[in-house]
Amino acid sequence: MSATAGLILRVLFLAFLYAFLALAMWMLWRSVVSKQVHQGNLAIPSLLLSSGIGAEPKIQSFAGVEVLIGRSLDCDFILEDSTVSSRHARLFYNLNQWWFEDLKSTNGSYLDGIRVEEPIVVKDNDEFYCGDAIFKIFIKPIEE
């Protein structure tokens, strides 16, 4: 009796184990298929940032997909100004656009005098204020 029940349970165990795998695999297959349709352009337009407009501009170019802006040394683009937070804002590339996002900085970030509350798309020649520090963005278009 125990043996028969045990055998049935073992068969059920294997059946449901493989049902799990089959469903997971099917889901993977579906996701691969739908991803292929939506795969976008992978090339990224590179970014040139220039700070301290006027006296001695600091110009830095970036080829990555994320640029962290702030006062602390672990930032990609360092703005040495007491009104800039240690991790003030970031630039990131998404949906074929460069975006600017304020990282809840103390003194806020401004574009054209308007405080940036949520990620916004940036374009060539945009000027941002991070606290009192100002920097300018140049976007180099993708070479065809």
Added chain:
Amino acid sequence: MSAKAATRLHSKQPRLLALAALFLFFQTAALSLANGTRIHSETLQLDWLVFVPYFVWLGGILVLHKAVRRKLPNRDPWIFPTFTALVGWGLLSVWRLSPSLGQKQLGWFLVGCALFWLGLNTNRLSRLLKRYKYVWLLIGLLLIGLTFIVGVNPTGAGPRLWLEAFGFYFQPSEPLKLLMIVYLAAFFADQIKPNITLLGSVLPTLIVTATAGFLLIGQRDLGTASLFICLYVLMLTVTTQKRRFLWLIPLAGIVAGLIGYFVFDVVRVRIDIWLDPWAQASGNAYQLVQAQIAIAAGGLAGTGPGLGSPLFIPVAVSDFIFPAVAEETGLLGSSALILLMLILVVRGISIAQSTKTTFGRYLAFGIASYFGLQTFFIVAGNLGLLPLTGVTFPFFSYGGSSLVTNLIAVMLLLKISSELAAEPLPEPVRQPYRWVAAIFLILFILVIAASSWLAIIRQEELLAKPENPRWAVYDRYSPRGRILSQSGEELAITTGEIGSYKREVLIPSLSNTIGYTSGLYGQDGLELSQYQWLRGYSGRSYDTLWKYQMFYNQPPPGVDIKLNINASLQTTADALLGEEKGAVVLLNATTGEIYAMASHPYYDANTLTENWEQLSQDADAPLVNRITQATYPLGTLVNSLGLATYYNWPQSAAGALPVAAGGEDEFCQAASTAYGEELNGYQSGCEAAALALIQNLDPVVFLDQLESFGLFSAPAFSLRTSAPGEKPDPAVIQTKPMSALEIQATPLQMALIAASITNDGLLPSPRLRNTYLAEDGQWTAFREGVFPVRVIESGAMDRLRTSLIGNDEAFWFQSGHAQTRDGKILTWYIGGTTEDWVATPLAIAVAIESNAPDLAQTIGSSLLSLFATE
């Protein structure tokens, strides 16, 4: 992925979770029935305790699931269900191997769940991790450093890799793996920039990895050290986008292996057992060999939860849990397990490709690689594909630090995955990720292939290895067949209750022939050679075998076999030999059927365990079956053999048959007084006669004749026989005729030669087995296609019998004696029936390890004549 497609996939998640809960429930239920199944219980006998890990797991998972659903609505839909299945299966497996460790593991699981939950509710977790990367790393390294000072090993021996607090053990190298990944991900996310040279950007990580590596090597935790190196290289590959770094892994592996081989004993031992585990199967490679046998025992569908014997693998619960799972769930189960791991790894890498932040990307990739590498390292080690590294099998291996770390790693992966961007963060070159994913796919397929190789192709071979101790378990749950005498008296039977069956030998003096079966000391005698029959593998229908295998993972009740032994002749032989050391074997000269075989001193198989120590050290070697394993010098038995040669090849002799008399020793004297005939010196074993005879013979012809008699080859027999003696060089016999007396023979070989004398030159094969009880209830003969072989012309044997005829014309015999190496006298007697004998033709050989010619003759003639009255 479009939002719609993503939602559709997300909606399948509860279904996956339900499937995991169901298959684990069935496994738990099957496990709870295992004890009842083993003893063939008629009713449903459930072990309720087994449900404890299941419900604790279920509770923990439900709480986590709720939190995950609320906190991470956009999470990856595979990670959580797959993790759920793996961790549940792991908890159950540990419980099955050791309920007490299973309880502890459950405790750790709950700790892990709490940390998982806490992590989910820490909003800025990834930022905290990134910002304080050096702090985390330092903590990890400090803890490792601490093991140098206050390290312990819970088992009391071996590397001291643990820290102890309040009775709990903690292995810092486990969290260090994760901390290391966090550090590397954070560092690479910040540092890899076009305007910094490659060396400048990787140098700090190289230093940190090397420091951790050396600390671990110093602690002799070489498995974790090699894991670190591989992890580092993989992360370097994707962060620098340079595929060529991948070649560093095999390269470093070979270099480290070579250096380690000559510097570290541990490494040398592990590489040696990897290269040839069977050379040290009972030593260093014991665990590995047992693991391979366990996988073979699982076969395709497994023995069933709780029905296998994975505990034969020492400490299966930690490093060797994969073979333990493979034994009970089979290749189907173990492959599914590897596939579950593969899903986790592939999804991890996939998350890395589609996440929003660089740190998240590298962290996800690092965690996926950590699961993948660790799984491959340990499973490949278990299977013998790689040297053993002693890393843990994620979610399965017993160990709190490892389990908690795994849970946290999964939580991090889930958190990263929920930050998935609608459009993935682009990476200029995606290939390194695909490469790593492809490598893991290939490695895991390799692991499945290697499991199949062990479980299917090599199954039969591995299970038949003497290192496989499962028969000892079968013996307790399934009765062996009885061993009976020719007329049906029980010689050996199985007694006791199912679960504690014992073997009992009813005529203890036959122990050397019947042998023993003991979980401690193995098997011997007929119990070993007739295992296939007694255990029921032979002589049962395929249906019966399949049914027992499938339902109980046991062989069916064994098949009864009848021997040719005649119980009363056997008892007489034992009584006649008494306290003397020696051997008697009586057989049918035509068929080779053995009617009695006594080897003294003997042991009692029923008290083997109690007396093993004494028996195995006894100078009189009671464990040896003297009939087949004692090699005695022929001594003056060469007389019969020489006479036979002379009668067969008279033309090759130097002259006429020398008259055998006039020697100085008592055997020659006895001959002349007792019989007075010229040939009787040969019959009584006169040494002078032997010498004269050998000198008269062509040594080449003489030795060839001995070879035909089978003196230099072991007879095919159902008992272990000693290695046959070497055929001497004829030149030696020529120059030293007396050396012919030192040629070795077993009593069985001499009995067979005696049979050929009785049987007109036809030498039979010895047969101990008579019939077996087939499933239809009929006693059926064993199919044995060995027929008597002509070894000499019948005329020669006819003359020999006449020369050796005794007072009673129905019998022939020759007495002999020899000097053993330690200077003792050995008495021989061979004899048989003549054509005046009306019943079954017989032959006998007696060897006594003292000077007892009268006793030998009494035993020989009594047994021969007794047969007539039987």
